[in-house]
Amino acid sequence: MLTQSTIWVTFGIYLLFLLGVALFERWRSHCRTTRSFLTAGGEVSWPLLVMTYLASLMSTWVFFAGPGGYYRGGLGYWISELSYIALFPLIAHFTMNKVWLLNHARGYTTPADFYVDRFKSPLLRVILAVIFLISSFPYIASVLVSIGQAAQVATGGRMDYRLVICIVGLVITLYVLLGGMKSVALTDTVQGLIFISLLWIIALACLVIGFDGSLGAALSSIWENTPSWFSYPGPDGWVPYSSRLGYPLSCAIGWTIMLPHVFVRSGYSGKDMRTQRKLMVLTPILQAFVWTGTMLIGLIGIALLPGLTQSDTELIIPYMIQNVIQSISPGLAVCLMLAFFIGASAVGISTADSFLLVSSSIVYEDILSHTFGLKLSEKNKMRVIRLTILVIGGVSVLLAINPPQLIYTLIMFAIAIVMPLFPILVFAIYWKRATREAAIVSAVVGTVLVLMSYFVWGIGDTWYGALGMLGSTVTMIAVSLLTKPRPEDGREFYAALDQTMQAFYALDEEEAADPAGD
Numbered sequence: 269m270l271t272q273s274t275i276w277v278t279f280g281i282y283l284l285f286l287l288g289v290a291l292f293e294r295w296r297s298h299c300r301t302t303r304s305f306l307t308a309g310g311e312v313s314w315p316l317l318v319m320t321y322l323a324s325l326m327s328t329w330v331f332f333a334g335p336g337g338y339y340r341g342g343l344g345y346w347i348s349e350l351s352y353i354a355l356f357p358l359i360a361h362f363t364m365n366k367v368w369l370l371n372h373a374r375g376y377t378t379p380a381d382f383y384v385d386r387f388k389s390p391l392l393r394v395i396l397a398v399i400f401l402i403s404s405f406p407y408i409a410s411v412l413v414s415i416g417q418a419a420q421v422a423t424g425g426r427m428d429y430r431l432v433i434c435i436v437g438l439v440i441t442l443y444v445l446l447g448g449m450k451s452v453a454l455t456d457t458v459q460g461l462i463f464i465s466l467l468w469i470i471a472l473a474c475l476v477i478g479f480d481g482s483l484g485a486a487l488s489s490i491w492e493n494t495p496s497w498f499s500y501p502g503p504d505g506w507v508p509y510s511s512r513l514g515y516p517l518s519c520a521i522g523w524t525i526m527l528p529h530v531f532v533r534s535g536y537s538g539k540d541m542r543t544q545r546k547l548m549v550l551t552p553i554l555q556a557f558v559w560t561g562t563m564l565i566g567l568i569g570i571a572l573l574p575g576l577t578q579s580d581t582e583l584i585i586p587y588m589i590q591n592v593i594q595s596i597s598p599g600l601a602v603c604l605m606l607a608f609f610i611g612a613s614a615v616g617i618s619t620a621d622s623f624l625l626v627s628s629s630i631v632y633e634d635i636l637s638h639t640f641g642l643k644l645s646e647k648n649k650m651r652v653i654r655l656t657i658l659v660i661g662g663v664s665v666l667l668a669i670n671p672p673q674l675i676y677t678l679i680m681f682a683i684a685i686v687m688p689l690f691p692i693l694v695f696a697i698y699w700k701r702a703t704r705e706a707a708i709v710s711a712v713v714g715t716v717l718v719l720m721s722y723f724v725w726g727i728g729d730t731w732y733g734a735l736g737m738l739g740s741t742v743t744m745i746a747v748s749l750l751t752k753p754r755p756e757d758g759r760e761f762y763a764a765l766d767q768t769m770q771a772f773y774a775l776d777e778e779e780a781a782d783p784a785g786d
Contacts, residue, residue, distance in 0.1 A: 290443030305448035323460035324622035328414035336581035338566025342502025352520035367535035397634035406678035412668035441661030466611035687733030688714020688740035706747035714740030
């Protein structure tokens with residue numbers, strides 16, 4: 269539908285804009301330390317933190333398989349999504365706000381820093397570094413694959429897939445290299461606003477063209493032609509009972525908390541406790557807004573075009589544009605197809621850059637520095653980190669050019685593989701009896717159970733990481749009771765937690781007593 273020149277001109281302007289934002293942030297902030305480069309030194313204000321967190325959570329799934337999922341899964345699938353979103357404030361309050369307090373006192377950089385500070389185990393650092401890296405690469409590569417596919421779909425297959433992958437990968441790598449976490453937070457905020465706006469523009473335009481703007485008419489059409497959309501598990505009956513537990517749990521724990529890029533954002537990057545609370549309250553609202561827009565597209569799709577195959581539903585946005593809107597309003601169809609491509613690119617790039625930054629920090633800090641003892645000046649550290657970003661970006665591009673067949677399955681696997689680390693985090697904060705041996709064994713047992721769920725028992729795509737998280741929880745309790753705790757392991761950790769909690773609670777009391785700041 270779109271010409272190659274239209275795509276390249278629009279996409280070129282967009283990518284140059286991102287580079288400009290990165291250059292501006294580099295000029296403005298002057299990141300002089302590795303911690304400032306990697307985590308913004310815990311100085312990200314709440315508007316940027318909320319948007320970079322949200323944008324890094326979302327992927328091209330929002331514009332591709334997401335609407336198709338709601339098409340096939342029905343209204344119950346949307347309700348399932350909302351159920352885990354509602355858990356985020358509770359989980360964040362009892363875990364990530366505590367992580368933020370500790371980071372305020374202890375100055376963490378990678379997700380493993382929190383665990384090692386509590387359990388004082390170099391072996392645990394290595395195990396966690398490997399797990400977090402395993403979860404990172406599938407995401408970066410899958411985003412590049414999706415953007416390349418979006419370019420091909422938008423142009424009817426005329427775009428050079430490999431060239432798109434290479435250019436996008438290069439631009440992402442460059443602006444992460446230039447500005448670090450602060451430039452990523454700023455560009456993610458811009459891209460988040462772009463993809464959310466375009467998502468809803470597409471949804472409302474399809475509703476207007478298909479049903480004269482009447483949601484009631486669309487629902488009546490579904491009730492008449494596909495009434496199963498209103499029941500669980502939806503038209504395709506594709507969500508088994510195991511998934512009704514496994515999927516929401518994996519999203520609530522693995523996706524929104526434990527993936528390394530969101531762990532760093534929700535635990536390390538916020539400026540103050542007010543920022544943390546804004547993140548805790550606003551993120552679920554914005555998530556629900558995004559998923560509702562995505563669901564609305566699936567709803568309109570099945571109302572207009574019931575009975576599509578799975579492959580067609582996973583491209584339901586361009587399918588509706590080409591088969592419904594183009595015949596009625598060719599000009600609008602071109603605009604919406606361009607919106608589809610830019611929106612998919614924006615949501616994808618904002619996820620890839622986040623993973624790229626955190627995976628480079630894991631390679632340098634956890635592996636090169638702490639494990640192999642590489643000691644460098646601050647200037648040379650920055651050089652090595654930037655070189656690491658370049659290497660990881662290059663590897664991701666190569667993986668995306670020739671992607672494995674199961675790359676999208678690997679995304680849910682990436683979410684599952686980090687889920688067993690959540691019980692260790694909870695016990696680290698709330699149970700002083702927990703031991704380093706228990707943390708090590710639990711991480712290994714939980715990971716092995718996730719691997720067996722996928723590759724031995726064949727139930728990973730329904731239970732995801734739920735069995736691994738259960739095994740990790742039981743192991744953490746059992747091994748801790750069987751081993752002797754070392755009080756010195758957690759002494760500084762708990763002292764820092766108590767001190768920061770007292771300080772910030774006292775600050776809250778002062779603000780409550782004098783809300784005007786007089």
